[in-house]
Amino acid sequence: xxxxxxxxxxxxxxxxxxxxxxxxxxxxxxxxxxxxxxxxxxxxxxxxxxxxxxxxxxxxxxxxxxxxxxxxxxxxxxxxxxxxxxxxxxxxxxxxxxxxxxxxxxxxxxxxxxxxxxxxxxxxxxxxxxxxxxxxxxxxxxxxxxxxxxxxxxxxxxxxxxxxxxxxxxxxxxxxxxxxxxxxxxxxxxxxxxxxxxxxxxxxxxxxxxxxxxxxxxxxxxxxxxxxxxxxxxxxxxxxxxxxxxxxxxxxxxxxxxxxxxxxxxxxxxxxxxxxxxxxxx
Ligand code: PAF
Numbered sequence: 676x677x678x679x680x681x682x683x684x685x686x687x688x689x690x691x692x693x694x695x696x697x698x699x700x701x702x703x704x705x706x707x708x709x710x711x712x713x714x715x716x717x718x719x720x721x722x723x724x725x726x727x728x729x730x731x732x733x734x735x736x737x738x739x740x741x742x743x744x745x746x747x748x749x750x751x752x753x754x755x756x757x758x759x760x761x762x763x764x765x766x767x768x769x770x771x772x773x774x775x776x777x778x779x780x781x782x783x784x785x786x787x788x789x790x791x792x793x794x795x796x797x798x799x800x801x802x803x804x805x806x807x808x809x810x811x812x813x814x815x816x817x818x819x820x821x822x823x824x825x826x827x828x829x830x831x832x833x834x835x836x837x838x839x840x841x842x843x844x845x846x847x848x849x850x851x852x853x854x855x856x857x858x859x860x861x862x863x864x865x866x867x868x869x870x871x872x873x874x875x876x877x878x879x880x881x882x883x884x885x886x887x888x889x890x891x892x893x894x895x896x897x898x899x900x901x902x903x904x905x906x907x908x909x910x911x912x913x914x915x916x917x918x919x920x921x922x923x924x925x926x927x928x929x930x931x932x933x934x935x936x937x938x939x940x941x942x943x944x945x946x947x948x949x950x951x952x953x954x955x956x957x
Contacts, residue, residue, distance in 0.1 A: 727766075736802075784806045
């Protein structure tokens, strides 16, 4: 396995790969890899001649410094997991200075309003940080295709907008949410859940599935009230937001219209750990 820390080293490999006309599949991650990440990497292996995985806990996308400090960092075991998939994967695990130089500054993006909805409302500056790091990483890795999970559906839509704004040629591929048997969406943050929180957190997906089931017959307002009740009676999970939004612009709705695609989005706190999930409704 090649594991690079230095930008210049990976850029040299990437230049060689381009000379050989090899397609490059790229999976950007913040490490603490789980089966959801590995499914993205497997898809990248299936669709490309070479696969690069970045492992970088990006400081500029954290609006909460405690969350940044507590984010799990497990580079050695991540590399083992990746090498079990394929020894040919190239890993890029830079230090912040390699990406940002001496100051961790974000660029300011206008993602056509997508950045102000849901996560954007609760995590100011988050999508500027995501856009900035991906602009840097796409420039370094120069991938043919890049892979993102639909668990962060808003991020996926924003990344598609980013490549449009930055006029980058990478094709963005969205991949389905990977879940535990309990229904809990896989996330690196799940590692921080205690036993009780793990026991209770399947309520999140159970609620989303019920919303999907009732979407045809119940009003949006009734569904929002019902979800709020589910979490009021739970002592372990605290609802931060639940919204039903249009897929096209992620604007939340109070009333559904014909011929429009909708998704339900949820964010919940289990103690200090913030969990998000979403589901396609139609
Ligand atoms: O989804 C993530 O893990 C991060 O937001 C990403 C895309 C790797 C950027 O840091």
